[in-house]
Structures are given as C-alpha cells and as structure tokens.
Amino acid sequence: MINKNYSLSMWLKKLERLNTKKTVNLTKLKWIAQKLDVLHFKSFIFTVAGTNGKGTTCKMLEQLLLYSGYQVGLYTSPHLFDYKERIRVNGLVLNAEDHISSFQNIELIRQSISLTYFEFITLSALILFKRYLLDFIILEVGLGGRLDATNIINSDVSIITNIGIDHVNVLGKDRESIAREKSGIFRENKIAVIGETNIPNSMNKIALEKKTILKKINIDWFWNKKDNYWNFIHPNVQLYNLPITQIPLSNAALALSSIYYSGIQIDQNIIRKYIATIQLPGRFEIISVSPYVIRDVAHNPDAALYLFNKLDEMHITGKIHAVVGILQDKDILGIINQLKNKIDYWWTSPLKNIRTATKIQLKHAFPIHNTSIFNSIHEAYKTVSMIAKKEDLILIFGSFFAISELFS
Structure with missing residues (x-):
C-alpha cells in the first residue's frame, strides 16, 4: 500500500x-x-561499465555534451552526500x-514483484528521464553489467573503462570472469569503446558472439601525456596540446573517444576551453x-595505485597521513x-555501515x-588534524561511505 504522505x-x-x-x-524487471513505458x-544512450573510473568518464561525457548545447540525463551511483545526486537532468538535481x-x-x-534497491531506483531514473526531451542519456552500471538493472536498456554505445579485481563474491575471482560479466552490456552491431589496455579473452569472445564492434585503446584510438599537455588521436579527429584535466586522463580520453564514435561532432574550442575545468567530488579532490x-573514494587496489601515482606527483616534503574507512568485502x-x-x-x-570492516x-x-x-x-580525522604540520598531507580515502x- 502506498502512503502518499511519505517524504523522500x-x-x-x-x-x-x-x-x-x-x-x-x-525479465521481470523488463516487464515492469x-x-x-521506460524501456x-x-x-542516444551511453552505458558505462568498468571497475574504476565510471563516474569520472560519465562526468566528462555529461559536461562536454552540455557545453555543446545538448539536453543530457545522467544516472550514476553511488552518491556521496545526497540521494538526489544520482539522477541529473541538464546538470541539475x-x-x-x-x-x-x-x-x-x-x-x-x-504489484507483488520483488525489487532490490538498485532495481527500484534505476526504474525511477528512467521514469524521470522520460519526462524530458533529452538528446542523450548516460547510464552508469552499478555492478558488473550482464545482470545489472541498467542492462534492460539497449544502449547505442557501450563503454568499458577497465577490468580490475573487485566484487569477487558476485563477479568472479579473476579478470576473465569479471570481464565476461561487464561485457554483458555489449549490443549486436553496436560500438563498444574499451579503455582497458590488457583485454581479457572473454571480452573478445563475447564481442565476437554478439557481433559487437570493439574500439580499443592503443589500437583504434590513442592518447599520450607530455609534461604539461596531452594529445588525443582518433579516426575522426586529432587533438594536440590539450590542457591537463583534473580527472584521470585515461577517463577523459575514453569519454572523448566515445563521443566521437557516436558520430557527434563537438567544437574543438569547447573541448579546449572546458576540459580542464571538469571535476568530480571525491576523486582526488583537494579541499584545503x-x-x-x-x-x-579509492576502494580497490587499482584505484589505490592511481592514488599512489598522484601522491608521487605532488612531491610532499612533510608526512603523508591516511585517514581510511573501508568495507569488509x-x-x-x-x-x-x-x-x-x-x-x-x-x-x-x-x-556506520553494516558492511564495515571491524x-x-x-x-x-x-x-x-x-x-x-x-x-x-x-x-x-580530528586527531590527525590536530597534529598535522603545514607541510604534511592528509589523505582521506576508502569507501564512499567514509x-x-x-x-x-
């Protein structure tokens, strides 16, 4: 029974x-x-899967499309501070x-059909997007791909950021198994843009079975970093001397590649003007x-390695303190x-989460x-804040919940 007096x-x-x-x-989710009427x-729909970098890739896609004058819906997860962050229309909650x-x-x-939290809110996002005349919808996969609630929608371009070891209790204990699950978002005769440099065989096999057209980094498209700029090479465009971005260059390049493979033409001046300004809260975010x-929000070894490299670039003269909160799985x-x-x-x-490490x-x-x-x-955090010296660095990382x- 629905209580019409329920608050959010x-x-x-x-x-x-x-x-x-x-x-x-x-099947039941599709029926609902x-x-x-949200199937x-x-x-034009992008679906983004991968172990790390989904959120930053989605953010770059969203912002470049918005700056180009398009109407854009974005569904992403999890949120940092407010549930409403998960669903944005034209950049707004x-x-x-x-x-x-x-x-x-x-x-x-x-009716009596059981739904999980993520299935329920995915349907909600689709309902809300349906109320607007959107040019583009960007769907971030919650977990895996094949059995994720977002996979009820047929995307025009699917995106895989990378394949790392995470959620092994659900996706499998090795990269072959995990890649197989994430490749579940592939569609027949559609393009899938791959940011992973070491592609597991299972991904190639599923692409062949589904007749998906893979566009692979360092084979079909390229990027390279110099001291204070980077270059992006794609069959449809060559962009040199781009400003360094605030999000990982690998994700910025993947977003750009996906946009160009979709057939969209974006003014190069827009890319050069805005690409360095785009950032996402909680991703190596300097707050003071x-x-x-x-x-x-690094919460797996691959993300921790990225953190190590970013810290190495900073050349901190003092001590580095890590404030860590993480889940037991x-x-x-x-x-x-x-x-x-x-x-x-x-x-x-x-x-303060039931899944926390004890x-x-x-x-x-x-x-x-x-x-x-x-x-x-x-x-x-209060303790380390009291003893940290001005030349030190305090890194707060781990779970989104932390x-x-x-x-x-």
Whole structure:
C-alpha cells in the first residue's frame, strides 16, 4: 500500500529495506519497465561499465555534451552526500517531489514483484528521464553489467573503462570472469569503446558472439601525456596540446573517444576551453592546503595505485597521513600494499555501515607500526588534524561511505 504522505527520506528508508538477496531477474524487471513505458527512448544512450573510473568518464561525457548545447540525463551511483545526486537532468538535481512521484508510479505497477534497491531506483531514473526531451542519456552500471538493472536498456554505445579485481563474491575471482560479466552490456552491431589496455579473452569472445564492434585503446584510438599537455588521436579527429584535466586522463580520453564514435561532432574550442575545468567530488579532490587535505573514494587496489601515482606527483616534503574507512568485502590488504611505501601514518576506524570492516579486521590488515584505530572516522580525522604540520598531507580515502560519513 502506498502512503502518499511519505517524504523522500521515508521512501529511501523503505527502499533500503528491500530484499538485497533477491535473485536477479531482468525479465521481470523488463516487464515492469514495459508497463511504465521506460524501456525505449528516442535519446542516444551511453552505458558505462568498468571497475574504476565510471563516474569520472560519465562526468566528462555529461559536461562536454552540455557545453555543446545538448539536453543530457545522467544516472550514476553511488552518491556521496545526497540521494538526489544520482539522477541529473541538464546538470541539475531534481526536487524531492519528482523522486517521490516516480517511486509511487513504480509501487503501483510492480504489484507483488520483488525489487532490490538498485532495481527500484534505476526504474525511477528512467521514469524521470522520460519526462524530458533529452538528446542523450548516460547510464552508469552499478555492478558488473550482464545482470545489472541498467542492462534492460539497449544502449547505442557501450563503454568499458577497465577490468580490475573487485566484487569477487558476485563477479568472479579473476579478470576473465569479471570481464565476461561487464561485457554483458555489449549490443549486436553496436560500438563498444574499451579503455582497458590488457583485454581479457572473454571480452573478445563475447564481442565476437554478439557481433559487437570493439574500439580499443592503443589500437583504434590513442592518447599520450607530455609534461604539461596531452594529445588525443582518433579516426575522426586529432587533438594536440590539450590542457591537463583534473580527472584521470585515461577517463577523459575514453569519454572523448566515445563521443566521437557516436558520430557527434563537438567544437574543438569547447573541448579546449572546458576540459580542464571538469571535476568530480571525491576523486582526488583537494579541499584545503597547508596542510593539504585530499579526499578520494579509492576502494580497490587499482584505484589505490592511481592514488599512489598522484601522491608521487605532488612531491610532499612533510608526512603523508591516511585517514581510511573501508568495507569488509574489499581487498583491504591489496589496497594497503599499493600505498604502504607512500603513507607515513595510518588512521582508521569502522564506519556506520553494516558492511564495515571491524576493528579486529582493521588491526589484522593494517601495518603493526604507525597505525592508530579509532571508534569513528570523525575521531580519526580530528586527531590527525590536530597534529598535522603545514607541510604534511592528509589523505582521506576508502569507501564512499567514509567520505559521506565524515563530511555530511
């Protein structure tokens, strides 16, 4: 029964209690989507999957298309501070009433069919996009690809950022298995733009089976970085002396490549003017200096390696303190090993999340020396803030939940 007096926060609490262990059934999800009339769009659709860099690739796509005058819808996850961040239309979040209305529509249609939180909110995003005359829709895959709720939609261009080891309990324990799941977003006779430099055989096999046209980095398109600029080479365009971006160049180049493979022509002046201004909260985000305070949502070894390289570029003369909050189903030791030669002191704690790593798990994973374990991420950050010198750097990283809990 629908309670018309529910606020958005009440709805979200209701959705968080939905069956998280439900067996994925895209057929039933498609049935609901068909009833809601959100299976087919006139908009051009990008679907973005991968282990890391999905959010930054989506952000670059969205902003370049908006600066070019197009109407754009973006569905991304997870959010940092506010659920409404997940669904944007023309760069703006929608009001609570819009979200509540879409939730009510789904509740009326689904009847007794069980949905997970992500399935429910994916349907909501599609309902909200349907209300606007959008030129483009960008869908970020939540987990994997083949069985992800976003995969009920047939995209025009699919994008794979990279293939790393994460979510092994769902996607498999090796890159071949993970690539197979992510390749589930491929479509027949459609282009898939691949940013992964070491493509697993399973991805090539699925592309062949589905007759998907792969466009691979360093084979079909290229980018290279110089000291203070970078170059982008594509069959449709060659861009030299581009300004360095605030997001990873690999994701900026992937977004550019995907735009050009879609057949869209973007004014090069727009790219040069705006590409260096585009950023995404929580991705090596410098929030203060003297000492530097940087927050990042790196939560797997590949993302931690990117962090190591970014820290190395900064040439910090003082100490580097890491304030870490992470979930127990992540490769905590793998993350630490990528950064152990760069971090001087570790400050960590459990999070206010049922999936958090416990104090015992943190104690076993982090180095014996130079590690302090606290009761909360707030306590950890407050402590290091009091002792850090102006030449030091405080890196706050790990789960999205860590950043949200500390800064909300």
